[in-house]
Amino acid sequence: MSHEMFCFQCEQTAGCSGCTGKAGVCGKTANTAKLQxxxxxxxxxxxxxxxxxxxxxxxxxxxxxxxxxxxxxxxxxxxxxxxxxxxxxxxxxxxxxxxxxxxxxxxxxxxxxxxxxxxxxxxxxxxxxxxxxxxxxxxxxxxxxxxxxxxxxxxxxxxxxxxxxxxxxxxxxxxxxxxxxxSGKVNLECMELLDRANRETYGIPAPARVSMTIEKGPFIVISGHDLHDLEQLLKQTQGTGINIYTHGEMLPAHAYPNLRKYPHLKGNFGTAWQNQQKEFDHIPAPVLFTTNCLMPVKPSYQDRVFTTSVVAYPGMVHIGDGKDFTPVIEKALELGGYDRDMAMTGINGGTSLTTGFGHEAILAAAGTVIEGVKNGDISRFFLVGGCDGARPGRNYYTEFVKQAPKDSIILTLACGKYRFNDLDLGTVAGLPRLLDMGQCNDAYGAVKVAVALAKAFDCSVNDLPLTLVLSWYEQKAVCILLSLLHLGIRNIYLGPTLPAFVSPGVLNYLVEQFDIHPVSTPEEDIRQILGQQ
Structure with a gap:
């Protein structure tokens, strides 16, 4: 091709059409794109x-x-x-x-x-x-x-x-x-496999409140999705005086009993992945990246970023398959952490987060949910989730959640929840209005909940008072969308923009077959969903 690179796989691709030239929006160079x-x-x-x-x-x-x-x-x-x-x-x-x-x-x-x-x-x-x-x-x-x-x-x-x-x-x-x-069908099987692997290894998730305060003293921030890496780090830091804080998609780890049993798994550092360059600025602790969501590293913290597994960045120390985290531990002790407790907040000013409302926890309350719908206490369920990103306009999801009917329940998963997961939305029918179901792979749990509710109400999933409002950034959101389409789920609201790699002909097919809606404004979409137009 005439230009130096071409990539249009993520939502933030240049001009909503494709990154070309010497570098992509994500920071990868043309040579890296070529090698990929x-x-x-x-x-x-x-x-x-x-x-x-x-x-x-x-x-x-x-x-x-x-x-x-x-x-x-x-x-x-x-x-x-x-x-x-x-x-x-x-x-x-x-x-x-x-x-x-x-x-x-x-x-x-x-x-x-x-x-x-x-x-x-x-x-x-x-x-x-x-x-x-x-x-x-x-x-x-x-x-x-x-x-x-x-x-x-x-x-x-x-x-x-x-x-x-x-x-x-x-x-x-x-x-x-x-x-x-x-591929959507197979991905559903794959998510079920990982759901089983996590639960049989780390126990059944249970609701947990997670502090955003970073205690004084040495600590390590661990980001990504790999619970096995977190477990190895927790084992290797026992008795060292080092506290461990999750970041980004690692937040749901606090819900698993076999991970929560470690007293030095203290809380969650910062907010969503796209804010890392600001939040990691001069951080007095090392950061371990276990999977995706690594951004180009800034000089103010480049000496304290470590990678493992498939993650890699030029000049960063990489922890190999042996998972010996000694270099990370030594860096934490060297840097020493904060000299006093640091009270951090979420995007909306909240000081703590809740997680752990997996399919087991929600289905355990199925009787309350069903009764609440039947007697009119619960008007609707909104699954507002997906990948987050830095493109302007993603405040749509925060505003959507704020404007959703006060008698509705918000289910959420993946890192998109950081736009609003520190909001206090209160309760409805004795249940929290905001239920964090976990990582992006926990979309399987949301499917289980939807199927169980449809069975209880003797209707199809599409006939439930349930609307999916999804954000996408990268390719895990793509395979989840394909799984939802495989299941025949219709009327999905998708944004903040549609994928550049979907041609007009394919988009028309998806709209005709599955009634996919590009998001507009929270006000207009809520009115349309509630039949008020």
Whole structure:
């Protein structure tokens, strides 16, 4: 292509059309974007070589790592991307002789040039992008489950199938649409797998109030989604006098009993991921990034950022697979923390947060919920959740929650909740009006709740007094949306902008089939939802 880079996978892409030139809005350089495309092309080559074979476990792991590493705000380190690409190619080459002259459907076992995708017919490109970006999000969930020893062969095999399809030139729209919907089905299975892995490992989440005050003395901030990394850090810091604070999507960890049992898991530091450059400015403690949501690191704290797993950034200390967090612990003791307790607040001034309203907790109160709906105490449920970002206009979700009827209940999950999760919305029918269900992968729990309520009311999910108002930023939100569409859920309100990679033809299909609504204003959307127009 004529420009130096092309990327349109996240919501904040330049001009709502695509990042080009020398760098993307997320901060990755054109060279990093090129290397990520080369890695993706190598993964497609691996899928081609694995066609009609049984790939080794090493190939499965590389598929997950490779797709995960290309998520937005995960890996900015060119050297690690080159190394991962080389590993993929080596495993692919070891499989090639088994193909006996290549028996795959495309008659190829080489890598794929992603420029061929970016210049494809716009509807084909759109569907392949939905498939590819959805798999990138799903790979993160599968990766976390695999770390805990949980795998599903049908989920793993779909990555090969989907990658093969992205690189195959013989598919028309009618071939790709079923694959895109299938990816939503498989992602639901993947989220169920991770839901089970987390609960069987760390216990059933229970509601918890989490302080935002940082106590004096040495501490470590841990960000991301990987509960296993948090557990290892908690074990290694026992008896050191170091306190641990969650950040961003790690907040729901406070709900799990096997993590909450550690007394030095104290609270939550700061707000959403996109505020880190301001909130980490001169922070007197190290920050450990376990998954995505890493922003370009500022000089005022670059000596205290550590990465692990698939996350990488040039010049930062990376903790390898052995998970020896000694460098992080030593940095915490060196920096010493604050010399007094620091009372931090949320975006709206609140000093504490609640989390842990998983599907078990909500369904345990199903009798109260059903009675509240039947007698008119509860008018409606709004699931207001998804990924957060820095683009102006995301205050829509705060205003929506503030203006929602006072007899409605707000369910929320993922990091979008930081826009409003420190608000005191009171109670309705004896229940808190704001129920934080957890991380983005806990969308599976929201589905379980919706299905259970539909059964209780003897209706379909679409007939419930339930509206989904979703924000999206990166690819995990894409795969969750595809899962909701697979379930046939309609009338989803999506914003703050629609994906640049969805062509007008594909958008028309989604609107016609599923009544997807681009968000407008909170006032107008609430009136439309409540039938007041």
């Amino acid at each position: 495309d080369e890695l993706t092309g190598a993964l497609i080559g691996l899928a081609r070589a694995a066609d009609n074979t049984t790939p080794p476990k090493e190939a499965d792991q590389l598929i997950l790592e490779g797709l995960f590493a290309t998520l937005t705000n995960v890996n900015f380190d060119d050297a690690s991307l080159r190394q991962l690409t080389q590993q993929v190619r080596e495993v692919k080459n070891s499989l090639s002789p088994l193909c006996h002259g290549c028996t795959s459907q495309c008659a190829k076992n080489d890598g794929y040039d992603l420029d061929s995708l970016w210049t494809e017919n716009e509807d084909i490109r759109s569907l392949k992008s939905l498939l590819l970006f959805g798999m990138r999000g799903m790979a993160a969930y599968a990766f976390h489950a695999r770390v805990l020893g949980y795998e599903d062969p049908s989920v793993t095999s779909f990555f090969y199938k989907g990658l093969f399809a992205v690189g195959y030139d013989g598919y028309a729209m009618e071939d790709l649409l079923p694959l895109v919907m299938e």
